[in-house]
Amino acid sequence: MRRRLAPYALILPGGLWLAIFFVVPMVVMLSFSLMQGDVVNGFRLTWHWQNYSEGLSTYDSQLIRSLIYGVLATVACIVLAYPVAYWIAFRGGARKTTYLFLILLPFFVSFVLRTFSWKFLLADDGIVLSPLKDIGLLPQDFHVIATGFAVVAGLTYNYLPFMVLPIYVALERVDPKLIEAAQDLYAAPTQAFLRVVFPLSLPGVFAGVLMTFVPVSADYVNSTVLGGTNNTMIGNIIQNLYLVNTDYPQAAALSFTLMAILLIGIFLYAKALGTEDVLEVATR
Amino acid sequence: MTQTEEADSAIGTELAAIELKGIVKTFHSHGDAVAAVKGVDVTIGEGEFFSLLGPSGCGKTTTMRMIAGFDEPTEGDVFLHGKNVVGVPPNKRDVNMVFQSYALFPHMSVLENVAFGLRRKGVAKDEAARRAGEMLEIVDLKGREKRRPRELSGGQQQRVALARALVNRPSALLLDEPLGALDLKLRQAMQVELKRIQREVGITFVYVTHDQNEALTMSDRIAVMNDGRIEQLGSPREIYERPASRFVAGFIGTSNVLSGTVSRTGSGKAIVEPGPGERIMVSHEAVPGDEIELTVRPEKIDVRSDPPDGDGCALRGTVNEVVYLGMFTNYNVTTSTGAEVVVFVQNVSSADDVATRGDSVWLSWDPRHSYVIGA
Numbered sequence: 153m154r155r156r157l158a159p160y161a162l163i164l165p166g167g168l169w170l171a172i173f174f175v176v177p178m179v180v181m182l183s184f185s186l187m188q189g190d191v192v193n194g195f196r197l198t199w200h201w202q203n204y205s206e207g208l209s210t211y212d213s214q215l216i217r218s219l220i221y222g223v224l225a226t227v228a229c230i231v232l233a234y235p236v237a238y239w240i241a242f243r244g245g246a247r248k249t250t251y252l253f254l255i256l257l258p259f260f261v262s263f264v265l266r267t268f269s270w271k272f273l274l275a276d277d278g279i280v281l282s283p284l285k286d287i288g289l290l291p292q293d294f295h296v297i298a299t300g301f302a303v304v305a306g307l308t309y310n311y312l313p314f315m316v317l318p319i320y321v322a323l324e325r326v327d328p329k330l331i332e333a334a335q336d337l338y339a340a341p342t343q344a345f346l347r348v349v350f351p352l353s354l355p356g357v358f359a360g361v362l363m364t365f366v367p368v369s370a371d372y373v374n375s376t377v378l379g380g381t382n383n384t385m386i387g388n389i390i391q392n393l394y395l396v397n398t399d400y401p402q403a404a405a406l407s408f409t410l411m412a413i414l415l416i417g418i419f420l421y422a423k424a425l426g427t428e429d430v431l432e433v434a435t436r
Numbered sequence: 437m438t439q440t441e442e443a444d445s446a447i448g449t450e451l452a453a454i455e456l457k458g459i460v461k462t463f464h465s466h467g468d469a470v471a472a473v474k475g476v477d478v479t480i481g482e483g484e485f486f487s488l489l490g491p492s493g494c495g496k497t498t499t500m501r502m503i504a505g506f507d508e509p510t511e512g513d514v515f516l517h518g519k520n521v522v523g524v525p526p527n528k529r530d531v532n533m534v535f536q537s538y539a540l541f542p543h544m545s546v547l548e549n550v551a552f553g554l555r556r557k558g559v560a561k562d563e564a565a566r567r568a569g570e571m572l573e574i575v576d577l578k579g580r581e582k583r584r585p586r587e588l589s590g591g592q593q594q595r596v597a598l599a600r601a602l603v604n605r606p607s608a609l610l611l612d613e614p615l616g617a618l619d620l621k622l623r624q625a626m627q628v629e630l631k632r633i634q635r636e637v638g639i640t641f642v643y644v645t646h647d648q649n650e651a652l653t654m655s656d657r658i659a660v661m662n663d664g665r666i667e668q669l670g671s672p673r674e675i676y677e678r679p680a681s682r683f684v685a686g687f688i689g690t691s692n693v694l695s696g697t698v699s700r701t702g703s704g705k706a707i708v709e710p711g712p713g714e715r716i717m718v719s720h721e722a723v724p725g726d727e728i729e730l731t732v733r734p735e736k737i738d739v740r741s742d743p744p745d746g747d748g749c750a751l752r753g754t755v756n757e758v759v760y761l762g763m764f765t766n767y768n769v770t771t772s773t774g775a776e777v778v779v780f781v782q783n784v785s786s787a788d789d790v791a792t793r794g795d796s797v798w799l800s801w802d803p804r805h806s807y808v809i810g811a
């Protein structure tokens with residue numbers, strides 16, 4: 153009997169932690185999303201579903217922009233992270249840990265601070281653009297800051313390590329003998345990569361996408377610092393509704409809308425990729 | 437390297453399947469140069485079952501990897517059917533490898549694994565699947581086509597690995613300790629199986645092993661390697677009965693090494709006479725006074741209590757130990773010269789032991805069974 157209870161006892165601390173700091177706030181937020189009122193007079197639960205429909209119709213462009221930026225930054229992360237992860241996994245030799253540490257190094261500096269340094273670097277008269285403008289390589293009115301490009305670039309930069317690490321882990325687990333076996337069986341190097349290495353690394357890509365796409369789509373720091381006024385993402389709206397307008401119901405409704413969209417998106421993505429296959433490879 | 441004439445003639449006149457000429461491989465790691473292979477010359481004939489036998493670290497895998505193309509020789513040339521393939525990548529070499537760890541693709545079914553090579557060579561999907569299915573039948577895995585490798589037992593995975601290589605009908609199959617991961621029973625069954633398959637498909641097999649019994653039972657010829665070189669090349673019988681060096685004698689089975697000073701010679705024989713009535717004879721060109729070392733296998737020696745008649749080899753000794761082994765009785769005898777000699781006596785009758793511990797005995801054998809080492 154005691155033996156049967158042991159596993160439950162082990163998950164108890166973590167389970168409680170999740171219950172208190174995740175489930176409870178979720179329920180509270182869910183009920184907020186269906187309330188009406190304001191901070192001064194208090195909020196009342198009136199099952200006001202219009203919070204959702206109003207949120208969707210008022211902020212549809214920011215929602216769509218968030219998803220587009222999310223997809224763009226995630227794709228950019230894959231494209232940039234894959235070769236890095238591949239190189240560390242197969243060519244890193246004895247220095248693998250050093251390279252991984254370098255990948256994680258930016259985390260030792262505050263996320264916000266790093267994003268501000270981008271703003272400083274890429275400012276219209278900053279140290280990158282002004283020399284280029286001076287020598288006439290770029291037109292005087294050229295700017296990077298306050299563009300969608302700057303936001304996506306910032307997002308890509310900030311979340312890159314979250315893509316590198318899971319892909320690295322997946323590649324690291326690929327037995328080099330499998331690559332040799334593929335080559336021995338007449339596969340040219342590109343074929344060996346496409347037919348053996350890449351499929352075996354998909355669980356890592358899958359995990360990396362989850363770890364970047366979700367936070368990227370909900371990010372507000374990059375668009376605040378790098379995006380100016382025309383590139384607001386849904387994260388900025390939610391943040392403003394909470395902290396500036398104190399319109400908690402609307403903010404909560406938008407948060408849940410975003411969450412629902414992301415969950416559906418991930419579900420479709422997993423379906424398309426064939427999670428069963430992905431998980432099967434992951435647990436081989 | 438010692439290469440006997442019989443071994444040379446086994447090659448025949450047709451183009452050799454594999455020819456290694458002066459192969460040297462030096463690895464550089466952490467600033468040190470490691471000489472893994474120090475000059476190997478070998479010619480392997482078409483359809484031959486050729487084994488590379490030697491202790492761990494002697495360079496067997498490295499030699500094989502140079503044939504497959506995973507490593508390039510530091511010096512020397514590799515010829516496949518007369519064509520120098522140095523610099524040709526593995527995917528363009530018409531040989532296939534069976535890895536010790538099998539290296540099956542975990543994300544593919546058994547059938548996809550076996551069809552992989554054919555597909556890369558441009559064989560249409562249906563045709564590749566058909567041929568892969570046929571090959572799976574040969575290795576007795578019909579009905580397992582849709583399984584994933586990890587859903588198979590070790591022996592079954594081994595056969596998938598074999599099928600995956602054989603289906604391509606390579607000009608040679610390279611097997612690096614393919615049975616190393618199997619238990620003894622399965623290993624022996626697979627040895628028989630491998631030999632049957634090799635006869636059936638008629639493809640040249642280059643077989644790496646450090647198990648001498650495996651090499652002796654399966655091979656047409658064996659190259660015994662030691663420290664990056666080939667010590668001896670020959671048929672299993674030659675290697676077993678006429679070891680060319682002390683190393684080979686010690687590595688293959690149990691062997692007795694005797695040494696002495698030649699006292700007389702005559703009609704191509706050297707004779708050592710350690711004591712009265714004792715003589716060791718061996719076919720060898722020598723002059724009196726030469727020091728020689730010779731071997732004789734344990735099962736060739738007789739143990740008896742009185743001096744043998746006739747003019748065979750005879751040595752006196754004292755029995756140290758008698759071990760009954762069922763089919764054989766194993767005698768450990770210290771000779772008058774101080775050498776330790778092992779004798780296997782077949783238990784033909786149920787009579788008592790020929791001798792017991794502490795007995796004085798005579799050892800005798802036919803001179804044709806002693807061979808001078810390094811002759």
Ligand SMILES: Nc1ncnc2c1ncn2[C@@H]1O[C@H](COP(=O)(O)OP(=O)(O)OP(=O)(O)O)[C@@H](O)[C@H]1O
Nearest residue numbers: 463465470472491492493494495496497498499646
């Ligand atoms: N890539 C490498 N870098 C450095 N040294 C190597 C490398 N590969 C092999 N060696 C060295 O070369 C020698 C021969 O190795 P090899 O793998 O050919 O031995 P082997 O005969 O196959 O041994 P085993 O029976 O243990 O498999 C060993 O001393 C080994 O340490």
Ligand SMILES: [Mg+2]
Nearest residue numbers: 496497498612
């Ligand atoms: Mg080896």
